[in-house]
Amino acid sequence: MGEPTAAISTDDVAHVARLARIELTSDEIEHYTGHLGRVLEHARELEDLDLDDVPPLAHPYPLRNVFRDDVASSPVDRDEVLSQAPAASGGQFEVPPVLGEEA
């Protein structure tokens, strides 16, 4: 896939698709490798910027210490919420079996 200097490889795309839990065919992996590659190639313009003295900015407005009091409010209506769920049973959300993670 592309020259060795490509910003992202098909393996990378397959990896992030797994991390992001998106099923992709190999054709789609090719497609997204191109799409992401276009953007990341453009992002190379940042490589030349010396930003060591510039701290990162995570929040556009400098607020600090925002809290609420420890006072309960009324919960949402369970039936209303479960009526929107793909599958529910006995007041709970139902999912297919969960694999892995256990001895």
Added chain:
Amino acid sequence: MAATSHSAADNASSGWEIVVGLEVHVELATDTKLFSAAPSRFGDEPNTNVTPVCLGLPGSLPVLNRRAVELAMAVGLALNCEIRPSVFHRKNYFYPDMPKDYQVSQYDQPICSDGWLDVPGGSRIGIERAHLEEDAGKTTHLGGADGRIHGAVGALVDYNRAGTPLLEIVSRPDISSAAEASAYVDELRTILLTLGASDARLEEGSMRVDANISVRPAGSGELRTRCEVKNLNSLRSLRNAIDYEARRHIDLYAAGDVPVQETRHWSEDGRTHSLRSKEEADDYRYFPEPDLVPLAPDDEWIAQVRAAMPELPASQRARLHECGADPEDAQVIVGRGLAPVVLEAIEAGADAKRTMTHAVQNLALDGAELLGIDHLASLVQMETSGQLTATQAKTVLGIMCERAAAGSADPAAIAAELGFEAMDTAELESLVDQAIADNPEAWEKFCAGEAKVAGVFVGAVMKATRGQADGQAVTQLLAQRRGA
């Protein structure tokens, strides 16, 4: 170290030492969740204590619970940590009981860092950090044996627990035996209870311990490959898991092999098992949570939290020692949260020994910590003055605890209610004489110096009075009769 288990001794003799660091998650005792105003309460119908935030509904946003922060700060201060500005991050991974498929947690800037905990009678254990994070919901696996994942046909998810505030307290790898680990957790638990920061129940999961375990040649100071052991829901399993895992590592090294860094699961068959490692392990893509702003407690707020903290267990124990408690009793009293009541009652004039005896023997009760100091002191006074027998005092105390919350725990009133009048001496003397007459052989032995047969007479008198006689008074009368 005084407490050394057999296996630790074996390890030492084989030239290895154990290196343990503990990660302890505790549920903070708030009324609502960390980022949502849903009640933080267990045992209710599934999915009834949830708001849009707890369910990760599109458009919902978190707002931080001030009380959770204050409890975290108090624990940090009790653990001699620095309270620092902190930032919440998102830890991204998919799991059905994680409503947003990321966990909000403090990452490289925790609220508490660099503290220590002195284990009673032991050494100082470093605290690396304590940080706030949200708990996940609860998944119940359907169809698998014992609700386990393997063989399940599906799962049900309840988000009532999702968003419960957790404080994760991470020690440095300063713990060198199973006993020390157990003592550390016990002391931590006592501190949490004293602060009212958590109910800290290991068996019920409101306190969860993970142990990072490795071994090294004695005296080497190096850190070797560690394994993280989970599912330790009692102090016993914590001790056993450490000894088991240390032995496993030593055996591996002895066989010319090395342990693999991994997460293992303690099972009650007495072994640790490797967890199947996940394909995409450890790429959590942490980044600053944009929906929350930084937390930066100022000195004034920190001072307020510190000022509101109760006396800590170490100091409580020291004062109980001064009042004559032995270390075990002091620990029981502190562990039950009774030290403030006991110490104040003693200060108010109650007999120290009787008060502490009640705290150890008769006050393992809910409500005990709510007892009024004056009430406890006057109960002990009534007892030492002979108005109440030891047995009566215990009965009165039980009722006092039940009524403590309502504030109607006056021991004199309760004793009157129960008809606990001090028995008159003449009546008691005649009962003692009757008991001697009924048990002539025992009386002969008693007079010959066999002190333990006194129980026969005390028992008889107690039976006759349905337990209302004062055992001590009976013993005194027996001695008088023998001498006469």
Added chain:
Amino acid sequence: MTSAHVIASEVRAGTRRATDVLEEFLGRIETHDGDVHAFNTVSAEQARAAAAAIDASVDEGRDPGPLAGIPVAFKDNLCTRGVATTCSSRMLEGWQPPYDATVVQAMTSAGAVMIGKTNLDEFAMGSSTEHSAFGPTRNPYDLTRVPGGSSGGSAAAVAAGFAPLALGSDTGGSIRQPASLCGIVGIKPTYGRVSRYGLVAFASSFDQIGPFATDVADAALALGVISGHDPADSTSIPAAVPDFAAALARGVEGLRVGVVSELTGSGRNGAANGGPPPGDAAGDMLDGIEADVTERVLEAADALADAGATVGRVSVPAVTYGLTAYYLIAPAEASSNLARYDGTRYGLRVEGADVEEMNRLTRRAGFGDEVKARIMLGTFALSAGYYDAYYGKAQRVRMLTRRDFDAAYADFDVLLSPTSPCVAFRFGERADPMTMYRCDTCTIPSNLSGDPAMSVPFGTGAEDLPVGVQVMAPALGEETMLTVAAALERAAPPLSKPLLAGAAGSARAGS
């Protein structure tokens, strides 16, 4: 078309019925939305009930509020209780939230009547509304062209006369750019001025909700209603809400207006204003800005100078890196924000043998191409080994942008630039992702800084299509921004109405 503030004052005065107003607008939707496709949902029944309630309160002598009887369209990423909120995605098709967004509550309790939910690029990711799972919205000025995006449905609804007011969300320009392409006014307030509670998140540190209107006064009216501190949004700013309407009447005399050099490169280049000569600055100027768009911006600057403002050129160097920084940070946040669409709690599910497979198949089927691409891009930018080079560096560029704006605002009260580098383009014309992303070149810097910015129609460009001028201001500087916008509106050449057959009728109806 009748403007919103006229409707509200007539309804409040009892000279016009909210129900009649509503039927007029429902009629226009009925006639023309088949062509435009501004709406995903027209909530006619709820609207009729709400309008009747407004009339009832007027009858009872109660004031329904400053937006009395104004039909309003909400972008379909704003939660509305019991009314489908889809984000124009298969993933949320039919999803009915159990709660209202704070802005929806604010608008309706001020007397507005929700008329429907408008189309958008899926999860607000796009600049043309072509990336809607339910088909594109068409520009009322030319049905062969895009309305811009991602709030294309809201912009088209206002431009076509389907509602006098609409709300949209702006993450990288998604209010201002479609406002520009549809010849109307659109405001992105200061980040934190308007609560995001109930806005389905795309990129949380950029997203802001704002109004669309046909004129500056209506936009200011709506802005006043939705602004203010909300304890449910931790990033909401606890600042008082100014009287925005009062700002409109103020003159621009003495105000210092800076024209951003980097965003007006291919025009006259401001030699007259003492800016850098064309040759010098060329390397820093962003390409792809249409000449007559730049021309309109410079005319707008001249108009402000004529009205008494001091106009100069100003360099904001970091804006040239804005696009890159934005297209790393926003997808990173999106990759996390959109993880929750996993088939468990709401929305689409495609069954699988286990949870992981169910997640993968659901997300494959539920998300469109652009959304998948951005989720993967963001996942990559945050992943082990790439964080520092991509996400981390982009955040430093964000700080650089903040600093450059601060420096510019030390010398100028507001800044001027094009809103969009181009007028409305044809469907499919910008299929290449970078070409599409360049639509946001001029709008993104204000999302990086969090500062307010708005688009005001100012003449036309190619094919006689509308051009918008962007007015930018420092944080919480909405009043000055509105003062300047109102002055531009007064100076702007009259814009022809959209060519929709019935929209001409609507102009008649509104006389």
